[in-house]
Amino acid sequence: MSIRAVTRLELRRLLVRPMAWALAALAIAWLAWTYVLSLGNFLNVQVKLAALADAPGFTDLVSVPLLAELIKLAFLVVPLLTMSLLAGERRAGTLPLLASTGIAPWKLIVGKYLAVLAWLAVWLIATLAMPLVLAGSTSPDWGKLAAATLGTALTLATLAAIGIACSAATGYPAIAAALALIVTLLLWTVDRGAQAAGVSGGFLEWLTMSTHLQNLLRGLVTSPDLIWFALAIALPLILAARRLSADRERH
Amino acid sequence: MTATSLLNISGVSRQRAGRAAVSDLSLILNRGQVLGLLGVNGAGKSTTLAMLAGALRPDRGSILLDGQDFVASPELARQTIGWLPEAAPLWPELSVDEHLMGFATLRGMTRRDARRATDAIVERLQLGELRRRLAGVLSQGQRQRLGLACALVHDPALLILDEPANALDPVQVGELRKLVRERAAAGCGVILSTHVLGEVTAVCDRVAILHEGRLRHDAALRDDADGHILESTFFAIATGASAA
Secondary structure, X not given: OHHHHHHHHHHHHHHOOHHHHHHHHHHHHHHHHHHHHHHHHHHHHHHHHHOOOOOOOHHHHHHHHHHHHHHHHHXXXXXXXXXXXXXXXXXXXXXXXXXXXXXXXXXXXXHHHHHHHXXXXXXXXXXXXXXXXXXXXXXXXXXXXXXXXXXXXXXXXXXXXXXXXXXXXXOOHHHHHHHHHHHHHHHHHOOHHHHHOOOOOOHHHHHOHHHHHHHHHOOOOOHHHHHHHHHHHHHHHHHHHHHHHHHHHHO | OOOOOOEEEEEEEEEEOOEEEEEEEEEEEOOOOEEEEEOOOOOOHHHHHHHHHOOOOOOEEEEEEOOEEOOOOHHHHHHHEEEEOOOXXXXXXXXXXXXXXXXXXXXXXXXXXXXHHHHHHHHHOOOHHHOOOEHHHOOHHHXXXXXXXXXXXXXXXXXXXXXXXXXXXXXXXXXXXXXXXXHHHOOOEEEEEOOOHHHHHHHOOXXXXXXXXXXXXXXXXXXXXXXXXXXXXXXHHHOOOOOO
């Protein structure tokens, strides 16, 4: 009940924030433009593809790249969306007021997280709607599309969890956004050094987000990848809840 | 007395920014009682209230709320405590109505009960004309009234008010006093922190004076209607002339 109350309140606040709408509008406009370009390219190469035995189809050339583009945008947009969730509350003095309602810190974090997820789900659905409107006239690879959608959803959920943890760590929304962006980029590229040295398959490769996302975008759903995402979502949320609990001790 | 008291604070201490903000504080508040909390700036009033509201955990000591350990179970605050912090922090992008509905549901009410409670408190605090207005465009006095409404919307047994008369005009101050007495008559315990001595004599049954984090005075006000004794006691403590 209290988680639902927090989620409802946070969703309401997201809905009336110009920032959330501006980010959504810009992101969807950019994705629509990318979609039109990909679709044009796909139509241009269709004759050539028809001659190939195992040619990539609409899903490989239009739908999955569109989801990959959404993820790229999310690197920047999600930290901006989450930066004020707790840092803004702390700055405005409303965080102690929320604490005084007797809601456990983890419920507060989960409630806010679910609100961000609901907002991101709308983005994902709006993005998916673009290739899906042509589903009748193309032959989508439904399995691959479902796996890529799952990968995109899990990546968005991970970015949101990291954003909330960074927002819980500071009283300055701008610092929270910068911190979330840095953490996300680190998680994305942490194995670059190992790759450059010709080392592969080690811990750093496992730690890297792109390793697990690429499998899902290729249509491959495996337990280790799902476990990685589960950990990458749970850990920041636990840290955020611990940080809020510590607020009662420290301030 | 302890068994029936609404709030029983015993030996509570709290460090803030490396110094003792509150030291070894012990107090009892019964139902229907209005306690005035006085002290100069930095005396530890706001820290005390934040601990009583569940926003801060004491370093030492115990707080019993209706006989239950509030330090170990801060969730007890949910339905029992209403808190108006100093400067009434609000969400500028939400309307008066959304604040009240939000706080009522955060306090565990169903949507239907929250709607009913919101309507009642809006009528009681005469916020009807402001219902749809965003908190960000309210005047300081209107923000204060909204903060008070948020603290009262779930009909708490303990009401904690930190400088509630800030930015209120004389008519609203009179309304506030009436409201506090009304709540006390209904069995609610009220703690009112203020810098205004007249506020305490007008509305409180008891007064506690904090100085440098310590409780220096705790007495009933019944024999001090004009506030002379309180005034001399307060100034004696605040200026260090009292060894109490």
